[in-house]
Amino acid sequence: MRQHHRARLTVLDVSVPSIATAPQQTRVRRRRRPSLAGYLFLLPWLAGFFGLTIGPALASLYLSFTNYDLIGAPQFVGLANYVRIMTADSKVADSVHVTLLYVAMSVPLKLGFALAIAMILNKGIMGLPIYRALFYLPSLLGASVAIATLWRRVFAGDGLLNHVLLQFGVVGPSWVSDPNTALYTLVALSVWQFGSPMIIFLAGLRQLPKDLYEAASLDGATPRQQFWRITLPILTPVIFFNMVVQTIDAFKAFTPAFIISGGSGGPINSTLFYTLYLYQEAFGYLRMGYASALAWLLVLAIVAVTAIAFVTERLWVHYDD
Amino acid sequence: MRNTGLNRRKILGGAAAMGALAGLPPRASAQGATRIRTYWWGAKDRADRTNKVNEMFMAANPGITITGETLGWGDYWTRMATQAAGRNLADLIQMDYGYIFDYARRRALLPLDGFVGHELNLSGFAPASVDGGKVDGKIYGVSLGLNSTSLIFDRETFQQFGMEPPNWPMTWDELGTRMAALTKAANRPGYWGMTDSGGSGPAFEVWLAERGKDMYTPEGKFGADADDMADWFGYWARMRAQGSCLVPEVQALDKLDIDTNGVSLGKCALTFSNSNQLVGFQALNRRKLDIAMYPAGASKTRSGQYLKPSQMWSIAATSKVPEAAAKLLSYFVADIEAGKVLGVERGIPASTPVRDAIAPSLDDLGKRGAAYIAFISDKVRDLPPPPPRGAGEVLALMVRTNETIGFGKQSVADAAKQFMRECDSIIARG
Numbered sequence A: 001m002r003q004h005h006r007a008r009l010t011v012l013d014v015s016v017p018s019i020a021t022a023p024q025q026t027r028v029r030r031r032r033r034p035s036l037a038g039y040l041f042l043l044p045w046l047a048g049f050f051g052l053t054i055g056p057a058l059a060s061l062y063l064s065f066t067n068y069d070l071i072g073a074p075q076f077v078g079l080a081n082y083v084r085i086m087t088a089d090s091k092v093a094d095s096v097h098v099t100l101l102y103v104a105m106s107v108p109l110k111l112g113f114a115l116a117i118a119m120i121l122n123k124g125i126m127g128l129p130i131y132r133a134l135f136y137l138p139s140l141l142g143a144s145v146a147i148a149t150l151w152r153r154v155f156a157g158d159g160l161l162n163h164v165l166l167q168f169g170v171v172g173p174s175w176v177s178d179p180n181t182a183l184y185t186l187v188a189l190s191v192w193q194f195g196s197p198m199i200i201f202l203a204g205l206r207q208l209p210k211d212l213y214e215a216a217s218l219d220g221a222t223p224r225q226q227f228w229r230i231t232l233p234i235l236t237p238v239i240f241f242n243m244v245v246q247t248i249d250a251f252k253a254f255t256p257a258f259i260i261s262g263g264s265g266g267p268i269n270s271t272l273f274y275t276l277y278l279y280q281e282a283f284g285y286l287r288m289g290y291a292s293a294l295a296w297l298l299v300l301a302i303v304a305v306t307a308i309a310f311v312t313e314r315l316w317v318h319y320d321d
Numbered sequence B: 001m002r003n004t005g006l007n008r009r010k011i012l013g014g015a016a017a018m019g020a021l022a023g024l025p026p027r028a029s030a031q032g033a034t035r036i037r038t039y040w041w042g043a044k045d046r047a048d049r050t051n052k053v054n055e056m057f058m059a060a061n062p063g064i065t066i067t068g069e070t071l072g073w074g075d076y077w078t079r080m081a082t083q084a085a086g087r088n089l090a091d092l093i094q095m096d097y098g099y100i101f102d103y104a105r106r107r108a109l110l111p112l113d114g115f116v117g118h119e120l121n122l123s124g125f126a127p128a129s130v131d132g133g134k135v136d137g138k139i140y141g142v143s144l145g146l147n148s149t150s151l152i153f154d155r156e157t158f159q160q161f162g163m164e165p166p167n168w169p170m171t172w173d174e175l176g177t178r179m180a181a182l183t184k185a186a187n188r189p190g191y192w193g194m195t196d197s198g199g200s201g202p203a204f205e206v207w208l209a210e211r212g213k214d215m216y217t218p219e220g221k222f223g224a225d226a227d228d229m230a231d232w233f234g235y236w237a238r239m240r241a242q243g244s245c246l247v248p249e250v251q252a253l254d255k256l257d258i259d260t261n262g263v264s265l266g267k268c269a270l271t272f273s274n275s276n277q278l279v280g281f282q283a284l285n286r287r288k289l290d291i292a293m294y295p296a297g298a299s300k301t302r303s304g305q306y307l308k309p310s311q312m313w314s315i316a317a318t319s320k321v322p323e324a325a326a327k328l329l330s331y332f333v334a335d336i337e338a339g340k341v342l343g344v345e346r347g348i349p350a351s352t353p354v355r356d357a358i359a360p361s362l363d364d365l366g367k368r369g370a371a372y373i374a375f376i377s378d379k380v381r382d383l384p385p386p387p388p389r390g391a392g393e394v395l396a397l398m399v400r401t402n403e404t405i406g407f408g409k410q411s412v413a414d415a416a417k418q419f420m421r422e423c424d425s426i427i428a429r430g
Helices: A002-015 A017-021 A023-032 A036-063 A080-087 A090-121 A128-141 A145-154 A160-167 A182-192 A195-206 A210-218 A223-252 A255-260 A274-284 A288-316 B008-022 B044-060 B073-085 B097-105 B127-131 B155-160 B172-186 B201-209 B226-241 B275-284 B322-334 B336-342 B352-361 B364-376 B391-406 B412-429
Strands: B034-041 B064-071 B092-095 B149-154 B192-194 B268-274 B289-292 B312-315
Touching: A036 A288, A080 A288, A090 A128, A090 A182, A090 A195, A090 A223, A090 A274, A128 A145, A128 A195, A145 A160, A145 A182, A145 A255, A182 A255, A195 A223, A210 A223, A223 A288, A255 A274, A274 A288, A274 B391, B034 B044, B034 B073, B034 B322, B044 B064, B044 B275, B044 B322, B044 B336, B064 B073, B064 B322, B092 B097, B092 B322, B097 B312, B149 B155, B149 B201, B149 B275, B155 B172, B172 B192, B172 B226, B172 B268, B201 B226, B201 B268, B201 B391, B226 B391, B226 B412, B268 B275, B275 B289, B275 B364, B289 B364, B312 B322, B322 B336, B322 B352, B336 B352, B352 B364, B391 B412
Parallel strands: B034 B064, B034 B092, B192 B268
Antiparallel strands: B092 B312, B149 B268, B149 B289
């Protein structure tokens, strides 16, 4: 390996002899600014961060005050986009409703499910690493197009779920294409990806002090009391962390709704996530300015929700120090 | 150590070397060559034919290289708008009637009048075919194929149940009655007569024209009123009630493409589509399909269909090789050998000599498509005014309104009124 390096660098040296002519000067500068090499190593990331993240974000902030259809030049319209979003767009109300419903259902269900599975796995069963990997798998696949397509098939009128239900004499609806149930299939898809909070819960459970449980058992506390009085309070920092991360994720969810509804947010806007509406405005109808305003309001909403979470943290999160 | 370690000097040296490489002029062989970029939407079959013609043109014109880019319809326009914003449009662009006004009026396209008779040979085109590509009196698009709306239906299923296939002229109600009879005759769960096309903009446009109205006025206003909408959505509510068409939760799975259409999924026997899509539909269906005209108005004399300039070539205003692009365009639409390769996959060629030359070599589907266009030519109406901005959103609104009624969330009358309110606000916004 070392030999390999050396060979490559030699080639570099040969190909650029001119650099080697000023060794004295470089050494002086190195002493003065020792971090330059570090920044050079950071350069690819920095270029990406400023060129592909900060730059476009600032551009979209500007565009949110314009009408911009990509083909023509952006026209400055002041706060008109924001005013329309706040006062005159019924689809914003629809999509906010759908998104909040989705967040309110999927986050608690997912966390509850993840905690339950983590507690089962924590009992010290055989083959724990295998189960852990298996349960984590959906989280790796979950946001993919393939799984969303599969979901569409499973929950269709003649899909897998209804075939199973039929064995029990139940005739199920077409879950994905019925406006009363379509959103629940998306919640189910989200809950199914419980792997990442589960792993974090599992790590938290591993660190619970054993002596507390022993003492509780001696005092005659039931397992249920132990769970509510010991496990849950000590886990609150982990729950808090998972909650914040999952809530932000849920607000940003896009791919499943896009694939399952074919990009329409249908039937009857029942799966019109805010992000999906934003996408439609931007790439369906080429209202880049309006979509940018929608995006910035989403950012503000997520910041606000996260801030509320941190403010209320001290009311229920127990830190042991 | 000093010579082997990885230090700043070497990193800088590497960067300098890379910079030098990037700055090198292109390979000598490419110098002086003309590069034409082409861009179109469609499936693989279209890509194969288009690339073949590009290769034939390159073989005949040394010094010209052509690259091809292709996408599906949905992503196509997004990428096109992005490229227009970056002043990076392909030279030769496939264009549609719904978009050509937007792009031409924003000066993203090149007027082609100056090329006609020189690089561009349109001598075989009927004047009406040339006019289909005009915006404000200038030619911005040249037809790659004529087509029209058409019913696409499963002929075998109609025969199997001894039912008469749809034919001209039959009214909308007659079609509905036949489809209800077919659902009954088929008598199996999960199978119906036709798709629920109450959310189909093109179907509505034809139906409305048969009432003497255009979907959009020349001023770009929506041409129907609340009564029209109530009648249209009411027709489909009746179709659902009498079992002529798919139930709402099955229709809701239709993403308005060939793959998810009820006919392709074996859930019904008939759908509202376009004549050139017979080829695409047949590729996904084992049973023999056929095409027919949409139903006629109540008097049975008027058809709301028209010959669509839905497949055109345009040249980007930013093109650095407009003459070469015009020459290639001309090759696509006027050369007989190219015409044989392209067939009728984009529709029937507008050039009469090309049409005549390729007729004997067409397969059954191609012949069916050509016969269809010939059959409807004296029954269709003139080209309607172009759709205004926001028309795409109106199409989505139609789907949603039809679902709202289908799922029983709103009465036909209320939904029609709400449709008008939302539609007006969409069009006003543009």
